[in-house]
Amino acid sequence: VEERVLGGEWEAAEVSAGDFFLTSSDEPYEMRWQTHGGDTFEVMHLYLGLPLIEQASRELLGEHVGPVRLRDVSGGRDGRVAFVMEQLRNELVLERSPSSLFARSLAQALVVHLVRSYIVDTQPGRRVNALQAYKLRKVTDAMNADLGAEFSLEKLARLAELSEYHFSRMFKRATGLSPSQYFIRLRMVRARHLLLETRRSVIDVGLEVGYSSPSHFSQVFRREVGVTPSEFRGA
Template sequence: MLHYLPGTPQTLPPRPQMQDVVMLRFSHQSIVEPILVPAVVEPLLVWVLAGAARVEERALGGQWVASEVKTGDFFLTNTGEPYEMRWQTHGCDAFEVMHLYLGLPLIDQAAREVLGEHADPVTFLDVSGARDERISFLLEQLRQEFIDERQPSPLFAHSLAQALAVHLVRRYLDPNRSARRSNALQAYKLRRVIEAMTEGLAADFSLANLARVAQLSEYHFSRMFKRATGLSPSQYFIRLRMSRARHLLLETDRSIIDVGLEVGYSSPSHFSQVFRREVGVTPSAYRRA
């Protein structure tokens, strides 16, 4: 999510790494331009810590669906397809959220506990702007353990995450999508690939190198990456290049030629052509605007 969300990540105190539990905190302002949220195999819980907002979501090319959310509401995302979202904060209050990823071993263990030892892999319903007192209680306990305790207990935090996974299996199971998991890309692989792309914006695009980072064949990597992001690896690489170029054009005084070189275009005319195709205006017009 650090690669996708425009909000400000909130610094968490140094804590020991916990297997199967990842927590992030964000402070958000209104965002008008939709952001693309990838589809990954792990379920994501988003809990509103403070503030209120109108959050809109849609499938790619679909109709916007709006939810009014406030402190204590949650989102559960386990979608099989990438989607877009945007939001409008209400008032001047900060809109702060906590993201919690639960690893597949936790989910599978909970499914065996609730459904039996031979339970198939499970996925969850997608929930937007709902309230659940047990989820709020468990997330608040996890927040306190990760942030407020001087010496957080991995055992206690893991137990809370296990209880949360059991509750999700009991209350939010999607009975119609148990076969999707094998076709989804794991979040850590998507993160590694995007980091490799970002570090190599000045280099030529290499599908083979990215497939090695993901530890997949080129064919399976291309298919699973597009399923996760809605874009082919090469299209996504160009989008990252243009995002970096827009930043440099607005935030620095570097020449357009230098900006093009930094994002991998030795020909100024080729850079201008790609930039106009992707952004809608030339680099010089974008800087002036």
Template sequence: MRKTEPDIPPLHNHHRVTAESMRHYMPGQPQVMPPHPQVQEVLVQLFNHHTITEPILVPAVAEPLLVLVLAGAARVEERPLGGEWEAVDVRVGDFYLTNTGEPYEMRWQTQGCDTFKVMHLYLGLSLIDQAAREVLGEQAGPVTFLDISGDRDERVSFMMDQLRGELIDERQPSPLFAHGLAQALAVHLVRRYRHAHNGNRRSNALQAYKLRRVIDAMDHHLDNDFSLAYLAGIADLSGYHFSRMFKRATGLSPSQYFIRLRMSRARHLLLETDRSIIDIGLEVGYSSPSHFSQVFRREVGVTPSAYRQA
């Protein structure tokens, strides 16, 4: 963990960071990837790791994070905070799936090599939600995944390697091809690795067509103040019943979901445009730069300026 980084907040229980921000908490620097503005909801990062004997604190993540071993081998140890170490030997093709809601500690010893190379793959929540609806039905709520450490799955390794090749090796990556691979991977994860308690549909949830209508309205009015009455009117429900049914459908309150959409738009604009942070804050509904920075840091884990610089 980069303890000298002033804009990285200390981790606490239940504090989550985006998978994109994970690089701040990992030792070393990721390989610089070319930006792909047309490819959304998919992010690839490559790391070359040396032996780490002192434990690093790995934060909980807000989105699922896949890690694939690309080269080398290592003995990797993990433990919950205050728990016992558990070790697994990993080699090329092994993968990790991280969906934990709690920080944990990790260390590793390379075997037969000085470094081992890994790929981090971030899948956006909208891809996971779409896959859940396709596999479980339109009333499916948000899914969480089992935490997998050093397992092998030929489909996972194949699709991750294909995404790596498309986004890194191709001079002009195809957004259609990359998005198709990411969708296929998301479906496979939902089918095979979703947590058992996510298997049933949610009853008394907001109907799928109303949910899509409400989320579209949110997405087109991110610069406006949040209005529960307006959104409830779109769903033709009272504010109380709308809030309850929306949360059953998504796992979040309407206001929380609205903030998540705002932060998603802000993160995209910070990475893919040169617009000022003040302008970006205004576009997502924050007239006060300090308020925008406060909310962004709470939701993403770093300030807008640190997110852009990193």
């Protein structure tokens, strides 16, 4: 199996039945494969929604955890992953009346395992000169409490008792994102939750997370999530 981001170099891996690939890409992504000796090749693709990953992250890592990222795995072997994928395949292909509840339960179990085993290490305490954990929580709590407000770097830096320059640098070292990027990610987390769990209009959801212009909300949502708010709700 060979894989790459568009325009990148092809990277190859030898795989056999039961191996898995774990990919989280912000760019278009390509794969191609060739079998040995003309053997048949069957692949199962499972797309895990961000809200599901965020739910597992909050349960395992705490309510104040920011956006997490899973490691890329190419041709890995993991007994739990193989077991859950086989159970999903049996339910969706072999059962006469597949259960969406059962399939979702399997997906939730898989996500919990992935977050436990394949999360990218972004613990603030392991980054040199990063924002201290208690200050990070204080700032992210303030962000979450007022996602409808205009972003204010000055206000957040004051909470952390730092200059705006030093706050921005230390926050990015702790989270991997600038304060404004992190704030937008939190807004999109809330927006996705409202779109899935409530019947509120897209305009109301946009207003809730600070976008008075529906077109601007749709533009930001599409950039961050990959689809428009209406497409996300209808998916």
